Amino acid sequence: MSATAVERVSLALRRIREHDAMLKCVIHTLDESATQRARLLxxxxxxxxxxxxxxxxxxxxxxxxxxxLTTCGSKILANFKSPYDAHVIERLRDAGAVIVAKTNLDEFAMGSSTENSAFFSTRNPWDPERVPGGSSGGSIVAVAARLVPYALGSETGGSIRQPASFCGVTGLKPTYGRVSRFGLVAFASSLDQIGPVAVDARGVARLLRIIAGRDPRDSTSVDEPVPDYEAMLDEPTGKLRIGYAKEYFGEGLHPETRRVVEAAMEMYRKLGAEVFEISLPHSAYTIACYYLICTAEASSNLARFDGVRYGHRTAEPADYIDMYSATRDEGFGSEVKRRIMLGTYALSSGYYDAYYLKALKVRTLIKNDFLEAFKKCDVILSPTTPTPAFKLGEKSDNPLEMYLADIYNCAANLAGIPAISIPCGFTDAGLPVGLQLMAPHFAEARLLQAAHAYQQATDFHARRPPICAE
Amino acid sequence: MPSKIDEAQVRHIAHLARLKLTDEEVSSFREQLSSILEYVEKLGEVNTDGVEPTAHAIAVCNVFRDDVPGTSLTPDQALANAPAKDAPFFKVPKVLEQETA
Incomplete structure (x- = not known):
C-alpha cells in the first residue's frame, strides 16, 4: 500500500470527475497544480x-x-486569485499533502445548508434530495463520498460539525486560537476557526497536528504545545466522565436522533465511561447571542469588499458612494446582505448597548456554564443537530428557522472550546446521525481519544453512501 | 406586537452598510429583520447586572513582536486583482468635487 503521490492525486481527481456532476461539492479542481506538485513529491x-x-x-x-481561485462562494470574489497561501495551506504542503480541489460553501460561510453558494447547491450523498448541511458542505461531502481522504472546513457557528453530522463523517472545530486564521477569509473574527475533516478520528488527529500551532501572522493564535494527537489516540484515558447536557435533549429533538444518540451513550457506558446529566443553563440564549455577535463582526469584516482593491466592481457608477453600494448589491447574495444589515443595525448608534453589548455579556454567561460543567465532567455529549438532514429548499424562505439548525453547535464557538462530531448511527430512512462531544480549551487530544474509543467499538464512520460505494 | 423596524430604518441601515437595495428587498428585509430582532429580544430576560462582556473567548493580550521588516506583497501582486488600476495605483471614481475651472 505505498502508492505514489501521483497515483493518489490522480485517483482523487478521477473520483471527483466521476461523482461531482451529481454531488456538486467542488467549485473547481486544481488538476494541473496538483499533478505537478505530486510529481515533485x-x-x-x-x-x-x-x-x-x-x-x-x-x-x-x-x-x-x-x-x-478563492471565491468564498460569492459573485463578488468570482475571479479572485489570492496572492498568498493561508497558513494551513503552507503547513499541509510542507507535510507533503496536495490540495486537489476548492470546495463549495454558503457564500462567505454564511448558512447551514450550502444552498447560499452563489454558484450551485451541494447534494447530500446519502440522499441527493437533501442538503449536506453547511457552510462547509463541499468539504464534508468530498470526504463522505470518499472523493478525498481529508478536507479542511471552517467554523463560525457549527459549519463543520453540522454538515459532518448530516453526511456521516468526523469533523472537528478546534479551540479558538489552536489553528492560525491567516488566509481564512474573515466572517466573524472572534468565532472563526479552521478545522479538519476525515472519515475517522485518526484522520482528523493526523491533520490537526499539521495545521495547529502558533503563527505570528495571526495574533490570536495561541502558543500552546501541539501534541502528537494521532500517537495519543490509543493512550489509556482512565475512566472518562461524560456529562450529557439536558438542555440539548429537550423540545425540538427529532425522536430518531434521540434514539440513536441515547444508544451511543449506552455504548460509552459499555466502554467503561461514567455518563451522567449536567446542565448548561443559558443554552436557550445561544442562537440569539450568536447571531448578534456574528452579524456585528461580519458587517465590519465585509466592509472590505468595496470594489476598489479586488473583486467585482459595478460597471457605470454614478459617483464613488454608488460604486460601493452598487458593487455590493451586485456582488453579495441575500443572506450576506441580511447579515450585514442585522449587524450594522446591532452596532448602530442607539442600539449598541441593547443588542451587541448585551450579547457579549450573555456570551460570558454561556462560557461560564461550560467552565462550571467541566468541573464535573471531562467531556460534554449531545446530539450534533436536532434533526437529520433536511430537504433542499425546505428552510430557504425562513432565515430564523435555518439559524436554529445550529442550535447545539454555536455555544462551543461562543465559549471558544473544541468540539467534534462523529457518526453514531442512522435513521430508519438511512440518514446519518452525528454525536457531538465538547471539551475544555485545548483538550483536543481528549476529544479525539473519546471519539477514537467509540469508533473502535462501532463501524458507523466506515459506512459509505450507497451511490459512492466502490 | 408592532414591527420592530420600519422601511425607513431599513433604508437608513442599508445606507450605513453601503448596500443598494431594491424596493422588494427593503420590504422583505423589513419583515425578516423584524422577526429576527423579535427573536433576539429574548436576551432581555437574562440578568446581566455586573457581568463583564466577552469579546474574545480566549483572552490574549499585548502580543508583541520585534519591529523588523519582512517580505510583503509587491506592488504588482497587490494590484493583480484590482478591478481598475493605473499602476502603481488603484483607480477609483472621483471622490472630491472640484470646481470647474
Missing amino acids: DTAPPTPASPLFGAPVAVKDNICTTDG
Missing part, C-alpha cells in the same frame, strides 16, 4: 517521511490558495 519525498505524503486534500473555498 515523488521525485523528492519529504524527510522525515510524512504521514500525509501525497495525500489529496480538498479545501473550503474561503481558505486562500495561490493555486486556483
Whole structure:
C-alpha cells in the first residue's frame, strides 16, 4: 500500500470527475497544480517521511490558495486569485499533502445548508434530495463520498460539525486560537476557526497536528504545545466522565436522533465511561447571542469588499458612494446582505448597548456554564443537530428557522472550546446521525481519544453512501 | 406586537452598510429583520447586572513582536486583482468635487 503521490492525486481527481456532476461539492479542481506538485513529491519525498505524503486534500473555498481561485462562494470574489497561501495551506504542503480541489460553501460561510453558494447547491450523498448541511458542505461531502481522504472546513457557528453530522463523517472545530486564521477569509473574527475533516478520528488527529500551532501572522493564535494527537489516540484515558447536557435533549429533538444518540451513550457506558446529566443553563440564549455577535463582526469584516482593491466592481457608477453600494448589491447574495444589515443595525448608534453589548455579556454567561460543567465532567455529549438532514429548499424562505439548525453547535464557538462530531448511527430512512462531544480549551487530544474509543467499538464512520460505494 | 423596524430604518441601515437595495428587498428585509430582532429580544430576560462582556473567548493580550521588516506583497501582486488600476495605483471614481475651472 505505498502508492505514489501521483497515483493518489490522480485517483482523487478521477473520483471527483466521476461523482461531482451529481454531488456538486467542488467549485473547481486544481488538476494541473496538483499533478505537478505530486510529481515533485515523488521525485523528492519529504524527510522525515510524512504521514500525509501525497495525500489529496480538498479545501473550503474561503481558505486562500495561490493555486486556483478563492471565491468564498460569492459573485463578488468570482475571479479572485489570492496572492498568498493561508497558513494551513503552507503547513499541509510542507507535510507533503496536495490540495486537489476548492470546495463549495454558503457564500462567505454564511448558512447551514450550502444552498447560499452563489454558484450551485451541494447534494447530500446519502440522499441527493437533501442538503449536506453547511457552510462547509463541499468539504464534508468530498470526504463522505470518499472523493478525498481529508478536507479542511471552517467554523463560525457549527459549519463543520453540522454538515459532518448530516453526511456521516468526523469533523472537528478546534479551540479558538489552536489553528492560525491567516488566509481564512474573515466572517466573524472572534468565532472563526479552521478545522479538519476525515472519515475517522485518526484522520482528523493526523491533520490537526499539521495545521495547529502558533503563527505570528495571526495574533490570536495561541502558543500552546501541539501534541502528537494521532500517537495519543490509543493512550489509556482512565475512566472518562461524560456529562450529557439536558438542555440539548429537550423540545425540538427529532425522536430518531434521540434514539440513536441515547444508544451511543449506552455504548460509552459499555466502554467503561461514567455518563451522567449536567446542565448548561443559558443554552436557550445561544442562537440569539450568536447571531448578534456574528452579524456585528461580519458587517465590519465585509466592509472590505468595496470594489476598489479586488473583486467585482459595478460597471457605470454614478459617483464613488454608488460604486460601493452598487458593487455590493451586485456582488453579495441575500443572506450576506441580511447579515450585514442585522449587524450594522446591532452596532448602530442607539442600539449598541441593547443588542451587541448585551450579547457579549450573555456570551460570558454561556462560557461560564461550560467552565462550571467541566468541573464535573471531562467531556460534554449531545446530539450534533436536532434533526437529520433536511430537504433542499425546505428552510430557504425562513432565515430564523435555518439559524436554529445550529442550535447545539454555536455555544462551543461562543465559549471558544473544541468540539467534534462523529457518526453514531442512522435513521430508519438511512440518514446519518452525528454525536457531538465538547471539551475544555485545548483538550483536543481528549476529544479525539473519546471519539477514537467509540469508533473502535462501532463501524458507523466506515459506512459509505450507497451511490459512492466502490 | 408592532414591527420592530420600519422601511425607513431599513433604508437608513442599508445606507450605513453601503448596500443598494431594491424596493422588494427593503420590504422583505423589513419583515425578516423584524422577526429576527423579535427573536433576539429574548436576551432581555437574562440578568446581566455586573457581568463583564466577552469579546474574545480566549483572552490574549499585548502580543508583541520585534519591529523588523519582512517580505510583503509587491506592488504588482497587490494590484493583480484590482478591478481598475493605473499602476502603481488603484483607480477609483472621483471622490472630491472640484470646481470647474
